[in-house]
Amino acid sequence: MFNWETYEPAEYQRTATPSLVELTTRSYITAEGRALQHTADDTFVLLARAVQKIAAIIADSQNIGIEVGGFKTYRPYPLQAVWTLDGDGEKFKIWLKQPLFIHQNTFEAAKNYANWEKSLSDQIHFEQLAEGTEIQATGHGEIGSQAKTLQVLNTAIEKADYQRTKVDAYRELYIDGLPFSEKSDILFRLAIDPSVGNPTASVRN
Numbered sequence: 001m002f003n004w005e006t007y008e009p010a011e012y013q014r015t016a017t018p019s020l021v022e023l024t025t026r027s028y029i030t031a032e033g034r035a036l037q038h039t040a041d042d043t044f045v046l047l048a049r050a051v052q053k054i055a056a057i058i059a060d061s062q063n064i065g066i067e068v069g070g071f072k073t074y075r076p077y078p079l080q081a082v083w084t085l086d087g088d089g090e091k092f093k094i095w096l097k098q099p100l101f102i103h104q105n106t107f108e109a110a111k112n113y114a115n116w117e118k119s120l121s122d123q124i125h126f127e128q129l130a131e132g133t134e135i136q137a138t139g140h141g142e143i144g145s146q147a148k149t150l151q152v153l154n155t156a157i158e159k160a161d162y163q164r165t166k167v168d169a170y171r172e173l174y175i176d177g178l179p180f181s182e183k184s185d186i187l188f189r190l191a192i193d194p195s196v197g198n199p200t201a202s203v204r205n
Contacts, residue, residue, distance in 0.1 A: 002074040002099070005175070010203045012078070012175055014138050014185055016149065018156040022194070022201035023131035027098040029054050029107065030125045036089040038144050039081075039180055048079055048094055048178060050116070050124050055096050057110040066109045070101040080173040084166070085145060095129065133199055134171070134189040135162065141182040143172065149188045163196040 005012055011021055029051050035041035039048070055076045061068050077097040084091045098107075107126040114121070135156060139149030150170055157164060173187035174180070192199055 002072060004075060004077055008203075008205065011205055012173065012187060013136065014175070014187075016137050016139070016152070018135050018137045018153055019203075020133065020135055020192075020199050020201040021131075021189075021203040021205075022133050023203075023205055025128050025130040026100075027102060028127050028129050029094075029096045029098065030127050030129070031094045031123050032092065033123075034086060034089055034091050038083075038090065039174075039178055044081075044092060044094075046120075047123060048081075050114075050120060051094050051096050052076075052079055053114060054107065054110045054124060055098070057113050058098065058102055058106055061106065061110070064113065066106060066113065068101060068106050072099070072101070074099055078173050078175045079178065080171060082169055082171045083145065084169040090145070098126075131171070131189070132165070132191055133194040133201060134191050135199075136187060136189040138175075138185050138187045140185055143180050143184070143186050145170065147186070147188060149186075150190070153188060153190050157190065157192060160199070161197040162199055163193045165191045165193050 031047040031051050033043045033047055035044045059076045062071055080095045082093045104126050111121055135153050137149050137153055139147050142148060171189040175187050176184045
C-alpha cells in the first residue's frame, strides 16, 4: 500500500528546519468558506469532514463497486487548507490531494455514493491545482496565523531574499489529522516567487 508519509517524507516533513518544495499540478478535492474560529469553526468542520468523506470513499472504491482504472491501494493524503486573513476572520480553501489515477468521473461517483443533500454536495469540487514553490516547516502544538513556525518561515524568507506571493495567506497541512490538539504536528507552507532569490527546491513532485 502506498503511504505518503513513508514514500514522500521530505514533502511531508516533521522537522522545524525550513525547506523548499516545488509542487506541480495535481488533482484535489476542494471546498471553500469563511471561518471565525479557524479549524474549530462549524463551517470549516462541516466542509473538512465532507472532503475527507469523499477521499475515504475514493480510497475504498474497489470495495464498494466504483471502478477505477489502474487502481492501487493507498493511504489517503492529509487534509490541508489555505487560510487568508479577512477582517475579524479568515477565508479558507480546503485541499486534499488525489493519486494520479483518480479522475473527475471517480470523484462524481464518490459524491453520488455519499448521497448528500444538494446544498452540501455542490460545495465539494474536484480541481487541478499547483501549490507552486513554497517554503515549509513543521510546528508542534501550534496552529493559525500567530504560529511561531510562520514567523520562522518569514525570517528565512527575508534572510534568503525570497519574496512571498501572497503576504496575507498561508497553508496548513494537518499531518496528524483533525481536530487539532497540543500534541498535533502542523506542516506550515508559505508560497514564494520562484523568480526572486533563486530558490532551489529539495523536492519536486
